[in-house]
Amino acid sequence: MKNKLFGQLGEKLKGNGLTVVLGVCVVLAGLFSYNTIKNINKQLENQKLQKIETTPSPTPGEKAKDVQENQENVPLPTKPDKPTETKPESQPEKPKEPPKEKFILPVEGKIFAVYSGDELVYNRTLDDWRTHNGIDIRAMKDDPVRAGADGTVEKVYTDGMLGTVIEVNHGDFVAKYCGLSTKTFVKEGDKVTQGQNIGTVDKIDMEVSEEPHIHLEIVKEGKTINPNEVLK
Numbered sequence: 001m002k003n004k005l006f007g008q009l010g011e012k013l014k015g016n017g018l019t020v021v022l023g024v025c026v027v028l029a030g031l032f033s034y035n036t037i038k039n040i041n042k043q044l045e046n047q048k049l050q051k052i053e054t055t056p057s058p059t060p061g062e063k064a065k066d067v068q069e070n071q072e073n074v075p076l077p078t079k080p081d082k083p084t085e086t087k088p089e090s091q092p093e094k095p096k097e098p099p100k101e102k103f104i105l106p107v108e109g110k111i112f113a114v115y116s117g118d119e120l121v122y123n124r125t126l127d128d129w130r131t132h133n134g135i136d137i138r139a140m141k142d143d144p145v146r147a148g149a150d151g152t153v154e155k156v157y158t159d160g161m162l163g164t165v166i167e168v169n170h171g172d173f174v175a176k177y178c179g180l181s182t183k184t185f186v187k188e189g190d191k192v193t194q195g196q197n198i199g200t201v202d203k204i205d206m207e208v209s210e211e212p213h214i215h216l217e218i219v220k221e222g223k224t225i226n227p228n229e230v231l232k
Contacts, residue, residue, distance in 0.1 A: 101194075102149065102230060102231075102232070103148040103149045103170070103175075103230040103231055104146070104148050104149070104194060104195065105137055105148065105216075105231070106137065106145045106146050106147070106148055106177055106214055106216060107137050107138075107139040107143055107144075107145060107146075107201065107214050108139070108143075109137050109138030109139045109213065109214075110137070110138050111135050111136065111137050111138075112136055112137075112138055112210075112211075112213070113132060113135065113136035113210070113213075114132070114135055115132060115133070115134060115135055115224075115226040115227060115228070116131050116132040116133075117131065117226065118131065119131065123206065123207070124209040124210070125205075125206055125207050125208050125209040125210070126206060133217050133224040134176070134178070134215050134216050134217035134218070134224070134227060135215075135216050135227050135228075136207070136210065136213045136214070136215055136216075137213055137214050137216060138211060138212070138213050139201045139212055139213055139214055140201065140212055141200075141201055141202065141203075141212050142181070142200045142201060142202075143200065143201045144197045144199075144200055144201075145177055145180055145197065145198055145199045145200060145201060145214060146194075146195050146196060146197055146198065147168060147192040147193065147194060147195065147196045147198050148168075148170070148175055148194065148216075148230075149170045149171075149175075149194045150170065150171075150191075150192065150193050150194050151168040151169050151170040151171065151175075151191075151192055152168065152169050152189070152190070152191055152192070153166060153167070153168055153169075153186045153187065153188055153189060153190045153191075153192060153198075154167045154168065154169050154174065154188065155167040155188060156184055156186065156187060156188055158182065159178070160205060161204075161205055161206040162176075162178035162179065162204055162205070162206065162215060163178060163179045163180065163202060163203055163204050163205055164178075164179070164180040164181060164182050164184065164199070164202065165177065165178045165180070166180060166184060166186065166198055166199060168192060168198075172220065172230075173218050173219060173220040173225070173230060174218070174219045174220075175216065175217070175218055175219075175230075176216070176217040176218075176219065177198065177199070177214065177216060178204060178214065178215040178216070178217065179201065179202060179203060179204035179207075179213065179214050179215050180198075180199035180200065180201065180202055180214075181199060181200045181201070181202040182202070183199070183200070184198060184199040185197055185198050185199055186198045186199075201213075201214055218230055
């Protein structure tokens with residue numbers, strides 16, 4: 001009877017011992033799996049931290065550039081064009097008047113008798129030798145006679161040798177326009193401008209043997225000078 005009881009107890013212990021062993025194995029397997037997963041997670045975390053530490057920080061503007069380069073058909077930003085300044089419309093310039101010549105010939109003809117200075121020349125009308133104190137410019141009777149430059153009329157008179165004479169003060173000198181008609185277009189004291197008509201061609205009594213012309217004399221500081229000096 002006693003042996004039978006011990007046999008039953010041994011059978012029970014034997015059955016319970018297997019259960020305990022299996023339980024212990026399950027617990028150990030769970031602990032091993034937990035530790036393994038924990039170690040793997042720890043290694044992954046360390047790798048992630050190491051990667052973050054070794055990765056250089058992007059420079060300003062680099063991140064935006066990388067994003068756009070990875071996208072197709074996305075243009076890179078460009079600086080806007082500088083707005084053009086609109087200048088106010090300027091008033092059109094007035095055409096400049098051509099500069100006036102110092103002195104122009106009073107008629108359009110050619111010079112056929114020149115200034116002689118101290119040299120004597122033959123005068124066919126008077127049949128003598130004398131100085132020629134001016135220049136003779138070919139013209140037709142009644143042709144207009146114009147002022148050679150701006151000035152002021154000083155005298156208008158008739159001379160027995162030179163015909164009607166108009167003397168105009170042009171500032172640096174006085175011009176004597178000789179051989180005009182008695183009907184003049186100006187009077188003493190009048191202001192004249194270059195090219196203005198002051199009379200018409202008539203005759204010069206001391207040179208009637210010559211073709212119709214105007215006799216022009218230039219007087220500077222009380223003495224006649226060569227008109228070429230003011231025609232240059």
